[in-house]
Amino acid sequence: MVSQILMDEAQFERVIDRLTHQLLEHHDFSNTDLVGLQPRGYWFAQIIQQRLQAILGKPIFCGGLDVTFHRDDFRRRENPISPSLTEMPFLIEGRHVIMIDDVLFTGRTIRAGLDALLAHGRPSSVQLLVLVDRRFQRELPIEPQFIGKSIDSIDYQYVKVICDETSESCRVMLFNEKPA
Amino acid sequence: MNKLSVRHLIGIRGLCENDIELIFQAAKEFKEVINRPIKKVPSLRDLTIANLFFENSTRTRLSFELAQKRLSADVVSFSAGSSSVKKGETLVDTVNNILAMKVDLVVMRHPHPGAPQFLANKVDTIIVNAGDGTHEHPTQALLDAFSLQEKLGTLVNKNIAIIGDIRHSRVAISNILCLKLLGANVRVCGPKTLIPKHIQSMGVTVSHNLDETLAWCDVANMLRIQQERQESQGVSYFPSLREYASSFGLNKARLDKLDNEIVIMHPGPINRGVEITSDVADSQHAIILDQVENGVAVRMAVLYLLASMQ
CATH class of the missing domain: 3.40.50.1370 (Aspartate/ornithine carbamoyltransferase)
Incomplete structure (x- = not known):
C-alpha cells in the first residue's frame, strides 16, 4: 500500500505550538472552553489544554463529545459505529466553544458534533480547530477557523492520524486505500 | 464485532x-x-x-x-x-x-x-x-444484569439468588440465562409449589430455605407473587399471603442477621409486605429505582x- 507522511512528530509539535498561540491571540480563556470530538479529537484537545494551562497558569475546561447518535449515516453504513464516552462535566451555556477534531473531510462529523453540542446548552459561539483540513472535499458548508495543515487529496484516499498515547506525539499519513 | x-x-x-x-x-x-x-x-x-x-x-x-x-x-x-x-x-x-x-x-x-x-x-x-x-x-434480564454490573463491577462468580414465584416468572427464566452467560452462580428459592420441576437443568441450584439462601448470596432478586395468574387458574400455590410472607418475605430482621451486605432487586410492581417489606424496599441496599432508570x-x-x- 502506497503511503506518504503528511506530518511527522517534529512537525506535529510545531503545529500544536502554533495552534495554541493562535488560540491565545483570539481568546483570553476567561469564557472559553475546549470540546474535542471522540476519540482522537478529544485526545488532541487535551494536549492543547495542557499547553494552554502551562502558558496561562489557570485551569481550562476540556470536554469530550461523542457524535455517534447524531450522525446522518445511521442505517446507511455496513457496520454500525460503536459509541465512545461523552465527558462534558461543565455547562457550555453562554460560553465560547472551540470544537476540536483531527481530520476535516466532508464536514458531516462536525455537523453531527454541532448537533450533539447543542444538547448540552446554547453556546455563545463555536469555532472549529482541526489538525488536518482536506480542502475541496466538503459536502456541507463548514469551514475551520484554526487549521494545523491543509492538504489536497482525492476522495478515495485516506488520511490517518496515528497517535502515540505515551509520548503524546502524532503522525499524519496519507494512504491510497483504507488501511487495515 | x-x-x-x-x-x-x-x-x-x-x-x-x-x-x-x-x-x-x-x-x-x-x-x-x-x-x-x-x-x-x-x-x-x-x-x-x-x-x-x-x-x-x-x-x-x-x-x-x-x-x-x-x-x-x-x-x-x-x-x-x-x-x-x-x-x-x-x-x-x-x-x-x-x-x-x-x-x-x-x-x-x-x-x-x-x-x-x-x-x-x-x-x-x-x-x-x-x-x-x-x-x-429479555429486556428485563438485560437491565437487571446491567444494573448489577454497574453496582458490583463484574458478575463472574457472584452468587445471585432469585426468590419467589419462579413458576410463573418470565423474568426468572431470562435472568437465569443472562446471569449464567455472564459467569454468575444462580440459585432459585421459593416454596416447592412455585419452583418448576427440572429447573436444575438450566444450571441453577434450588433451595426452599430463605435464610440459608440469603446467607449464601451477594444479590437477592425478589420476584413478585403473581396473584392474578393464580386466581385465573383457580389454583392456590400456598395457604395464605401471610404464611408466604413469613417464610419467603424479605424483611429487615432477616437482613440484620446476615454478616455481609447484599444487594436487593425487584422487577416491580412490588407487593409491599408480601415478598418484601417497605423498609427493605426503600433501604439503601435496594437498587429498584436504578433498575427502572x-x-x-x-x-x-x-x-x-x-x-x-x-
Missing part, C-alpha cells in the same frame, strides 16, 4: 456474550444521554415503531415508549383491550395490518409463550419481545443496535 448476532430480540436464549457486552456498552452511553439537560438524540428519526401490548403493562410499556421517544422514533401504541383482537382478528392479521401502514419495528408483549417467535417467522420486520407469557422477558437506557441500546442493522 460491533453488530448483534440476531435480527430480533426474542429472548436471552440466542444471544451470545458479545451481544450482551455490545448492548451494555451502548446502554452506558445512553444513560449519559438521558441524564443530559436535553435527553434526546436523533438516531431513529426515520423509524416508526409499534408497541403492541396484548397484555397489561405500565412500567415496561412506559420504559419502551420513553426509550423510543428519546431516540426520536415515531411511536404508535396499541393495547388489546380496545382493539379488533376482541373481534376475533388473528395475531398475524393484526400485525400485518399495522405493518401495511409502514411500521419498521414491533415491540410486543403477549400472554402466549412463543408469540414473538411465531411472528418473527411470519412477518418481515424486526421484533422485540417485551414479555411472552411465562417464557422470556437503567431500563430506559438498556431499551434504547437494544432498539438502536437492532435498528442499525437494517
Whole structure:
C-alpha cells in the first residue's frame, strides 16, 4: 500500500505550538472552553489544554463529545459505529466553544458534533480547530477557523492520524486505500 | 464485532456474550444521554415503531415508549383491550395490518409463550419481545444484569439468588440465562409449589430455605407473587399471603442477621409486605429505582443496535 507522511512528530509539535498561540491571540480563556470530538479529537484537545494551562497558569475546561447518535449515516453504513464516552462535566451555556477534531473531510462529523453540542446548552459561539483540513472535499458548508495543515487529496484516499498515547506525539499519513 | 448476532430480540436464549457486552456498552452511553439537560438524540428519526401490548403493562410499556421517544422514533401504541383482537382478528392479521401502514419495528408483549417467535417467522420486520407469557422477558434480564454490573463491577462468580414465584416468572427464566452467560452462580428459592420441576437443568441450584439462601448470596432478586395468574387458574400455590410472607418475605430482621451486605432487586410492581417489606424496599441496599432508570437506557441500546442493522 502506497503511503506518504503528511506530518511527522517534529512537525506535529510545531503545529500544536502554533495552534495554541493562535488560540491565545483570539481568546483570553476567561469564557472559553475546549470540546474535542471522540476519540482522537478529544485526545488532541487535551494536549492543547495542557499547553494552554502551562502558558496561562489557570485551569481550562476540556470536554469530550461523542457524535455517534447524531450522525446522518445511521442505517446507511455496513457496520454500525460503536459509541465512545461523552465527558462534558461543565455547562457550555453562554460560553465560547472551540470544537476540536483531527481530520476535516466532508464536514458531516462536525455537523453531527454541532448537533450533539447543542444538547448540552446554547453556546455563545463555536469555532472549529482541526489538525488536518482536506480542502475541496466538503459536502456541507463548514469551514475551520484554526487549521494545523491543509492538504489536497482525492476522495478515495485516506488520511490517518496515528497517535502515540505515551509520548503524546502524532503522525499524519496519507494512504491510497483504507488501511487495515 | 460491533453488530448483534440476531435480527430480533426474542429472548436471552440466542444471544451470545458479545451481544450482551455490545448492548451494555451502548446502554452506558445512553444513560449519559438521558441524564443530559436535553435527553434526546436523533438516531431513529426515520423509524416508526409499534408497541403492541396484548397484555397489561405500565412500567415496561412506559420504559419502551420513553426509550423510543428519546431516540426520536415515531411511536404508535396499541393495547388489546380496545382493539379488533376482541373481534376475533388473528395475531398475524393484526400485525400485518399495522405493518401495511409502514411500521419498521414491533415491540410486543403477549400472554402466549412463543408469540414473538411465531411472528418473527411470519412477518418481515424486526421484533422485540417485551414479555411472552411465562417464557422470556429479555429486556428485563438485560437491565437487571446491567444494573448489577454497574453496582458490583463484574458478575463472574457472584452468587445471585432469585426468590419467589419462579413458576410463573418470565423474568426468572431470562435472568437465569443472562446471569449464567455472564459467569454468575444462580440459585432459585421459593416454596416447592412455585419452583418448576427440572429447573436444575438450566444450571441453577434450588433451595426452599430463605435464610440459608440469603446467607449464601451477594444479590437477592425478589420476584413478585403473581396473584392474578393464580386466581385465573383457580389454583392456590400456598395457604395464605401471610404464611408466604413469613417464610419467603424479605424483611429487615432477616437482613440484620446476615454478616455481609447484599444487594436487593425487584422487577416491580412490588407487593409491599408480601415478598418484601417497605423498609427493605426503600433501604439503601435496594437498587429498584436504578433498575427502572437503567431500563430506559438498556431499551434504547437494544432498539438502536437492532435498528442499525437494517
